[in-house]
Amino acid sequence: LEWLLDAAHDIRSPLTVISGTASTLQTQHPAAHDGLEKIVHEAHRIGWLLEGYVARARLDSGVPLRREWTTAEELISGALARVDALLAGRRVTTTVEANAVLQVDVRYAELAIGDLVETLGRDAPAGMSISLAARREPTAMVIELRRRRSDRGDPSRAIPAFATCDAIVRAHGGRLVSQVTEGELVICVELPDLVAPAVPLPSGDS
């Protein structure tokens, strides 16, 4: 773990220089815009991948979760904000049950949802959208992602790997269920439902 943390720390400064320099050159050399855009995008993706590796290594090393109560809406908005730059314009539509709360380590849970969205987005042709829904079921909070299949091959090979998400969901006592139908990929995160604390609701301020 120490080795990986040191490596991640040392890589972040050069990444800032690489993406920053490429961004600056984009404005000076419009003809090379697309290539430079790719450099910025991939540098961003390396940063994102590093976060995933560090999270998995921490969990493997037994670093305890820092669980907090949060709302499903907050969790999903945070996750989407983190991968927004990696989606290259692919749309994500969200349906989040009002007042759904869950107890998670927010930093990891955002990475888990972000991992699903980013992976589904990366495999998708430009313009294809991903739908994301969060709802409470009797014993679990379910976060479900759906995307049309972009391949026509063997359904068993259509499900990408979600190593970061899987490790984080398991650490929370939940499970990741992937299904592939004729035309759609469906990925479900199921997190055990826990009793939420009493929070004075906004309407009851007084």
Add this chain to the structure above:
Amino acid sequence: VTDSILVVDDDRELRAHLNAVLSERGYRVLEAASAAEAEELGREEPALILLDLGLPDRDGMDLLARFRTQSQRPIIVLSARDGDEDKVIALDTGADDYLTKPFSASELLARIRVALRHARDRAVPDEPILEVGPIRIDHERHEVTLEGQPVKLTPIEFKLLVQLARRAGKVMTHRQLLEGVWGAGKTSETHYLRVHVQALRRKIERDPSRPRWLVTETGIGYRLRDE
């Protein structure tokens, strides 16, 4: 007058990159590779300090505390460390904002603009009317409008929005917001904050699950964007 910025980071290439970005925007740049050099150059009274927390000769947090005892000039922390704890400590002990590496030049410049603007406004008494993007807050009349339309907020939502709007563009930690809205006894009750932020977003955001203005800074707090 040209604002000068002190860049404190032991990575030579990163300093050169930041120097190029900032010089192009008209800032005068001072570079320090260590805490000792930073203290020396700090005497030139830069308008703002960009401070990396991982310095070779001393913990950047100590240097932050020392700079803060000397002046109120804005300090933006640059962090390549994993985890949020050091950023929260830095913000709660006086840093104005933070950037996590890797960050873009546009993010950096936006943070600098906001920090310098707040530093200039510090001398001005609080305005009774606050305007942030499409949100207008009449503090004395307890009225809020969004794109000209009245928005009905609960007293806690109003206090929360005012706290954020007074520091528009800057991050506010959970502790700062909890203390500002509920008082010193509730600083660890972040779920209070999350529930009320969600309610506030439903009133001021077009799509609360993709907020445009009131954004989450994961593990740290919230920021009311102003540009």
